[in-house]
Amino acid sequence: MSLSSSRLAVIHTGGTIASRPDPSGAGLTPQQAPQTPISPQIRVDDVQAFNLPSPHITPAHMETLRGLIEDLAPDYGGLVVTHGTDTLEETAFFLHLTLGTPAGVVLTGSMRHAEELSWDGPGNLYDAAQVALSPQTRGRGPLVVFGGDIFDARTVTKVHTTAVDAFGGYPGPIGRIDHGPVGAALHYFARPEPRPLYRPSRVDARVEVLYAYAGWRGEGYAQAAERADGLVIAALGTGNLPAELLPLIEQTCAQTQKPVIIATRTHAGPVLPIYGYAGGGASLLRAGAIPASFLNAHKARILLVVLLGMGLGRDEIAEVFGRF
Ligand SMILES: NC(=O)C[C@H](N)C(=O)O
Structure with a gap:
């Protein structure tokens, strides 16, 4: 195993996975990036890109994220992006179009916050980390992992406002990650698809x-x-x-x-x-x-x-x- 393959970068952008009830009583707001549960053999570097609810994410943020991922990718065995779920599919698709690295890049989030007993953040992060680090993921472009399902960024869409299985899309997941007695069971149903790169010089078109x-x-x-x-x-x-x-x-x-x-x-x-x-x-x-x-x-x-x-x-x- 090369040094970089045992290193995971987790880039945080906010969303419910970073949210808690605001002390002011105003409701949930992004506060603190979550910890990634993973084996101690993997070194995790957390990078705080933004701390935004995803309705505040713009194409300019997506472009910043693209640059950050491309800069980090050569030093890591995989990269996870935590993101609010509301616009996660837009960021994932922007990266699908523009990201020029074969590294495993996986976006995930949560539907419940860290102070709920049924918080779904750790499970999604754990799955996302396993998928990002898997050699099977390289060359597939950015993916979305949610509730154990693995989606490609072109077809994934948010299909439920509150359910923990919030993502779907036609024709459905391209893979699945589960955890058995001997560790992660990762299975892809689809081959990697060709992904032509588009490099805009600006992202502010109206x-x-x-x-x-x-x-x-x-x-x-x-x-x-x-x-x-x-x-x-x-x-x-x-x-x-x-x-x-x-x-x-x-x-x-x-x-x-x-x-x-x-x-x-x-x-x-x-x-x-x-x-x-x-x-x-x-x-x-x-x-x-x-x-x-x-x-x-x-x-x-x-x-x-x-x-x-x-x-x-x-x-x-x-x-x-x-x-x-
Ligand atoms: N589950 C979520 O992350 C929803 C949140 N409103 C967001 O997109 O930031």
């Missing part, structure tokens, strides 16, 4: 997400299209919208270079140009909108921020979205 609903007449669209650099619409089903949206999207695509991405508010499945009626997916794509493929709206937003930060134009952006 991309807004609009959420479709029955009866939407486009309220809010014009203002968002005016001020944003790009839009993502969480559309209906396979990527359909009420008829009133079609001329608005036609106008954006004809008069500006701003990308309009069509994702779906449905929890699984692709966006496809099936329906030809006004506002149907086929009509939106004919107007110049770009389908988000299998990405949910908030991951499509992260991808668009990255691609705009690389200076790509609408056709190149459409080509990249087609790979997801």
Whole structure:
């Protein structure tokens, strides 16, 4: 075993896994980074990157985290990132797109805080550490470990607001970690997938997400299209919208270079140009909108921020979205 393979870096960013009831009585707030339960043979170095609830995490924080992980990775056998669960999938996906290291990198968190008897932090941290340090994990890109399930960063999503098994996503986990009498039992069901790297020079593009609903007449669209650099619409089903949206999207695509991405508010499945009626997916794509493929709206937003930060134009952006 090389020296670095017995070293684990745990990068803390806040979240419930670092939270306790605030002494002011205001509710839970991030306070102290958790300890990682692990064999004494493994040296653990804790790095406090931020101490934020994850709704306060921005693409700028994600970019800082990417740099930190790349700097640390050569000296460690694996790296764990503790993170609030609310936006964990966005950070994981940003790292999936941008992180240039084959090291085992695992994000985890908790749903219950350290003063609850049923705190799930230690179990998730223990699992995350085992997965990050396993040679089987190298080259798989950043992963998410929660409740013993191992998810890839492209498809993982938060599926429950309070349950300890808070993560899922279509088509499901790519592996599982359990603990038997002879130690950790780690099993991957999927082979590592190729992960092209995207390196934005900035991550401050303004991309807004609009959420479709029955009866939407486009309220809010014009203002968002005016001020944003790009839009993502969480559309209906396979990527359909009420008829009133079609001329608005036609106008954006004809008069500006701003990308309009069509994702779906449905929890699984692709966006496809099936329906030809006004506002149907086929009509939106004919107007110049770009389908988000299998990405949910908030991951499509992260991808668009990255691609705009690389200076790509609408056709190149459409080509990249087609790979997801
Ligand atoms: N379970 C959690 O971590 C939720 C918390 N609000 C956060 O995302 O920071």
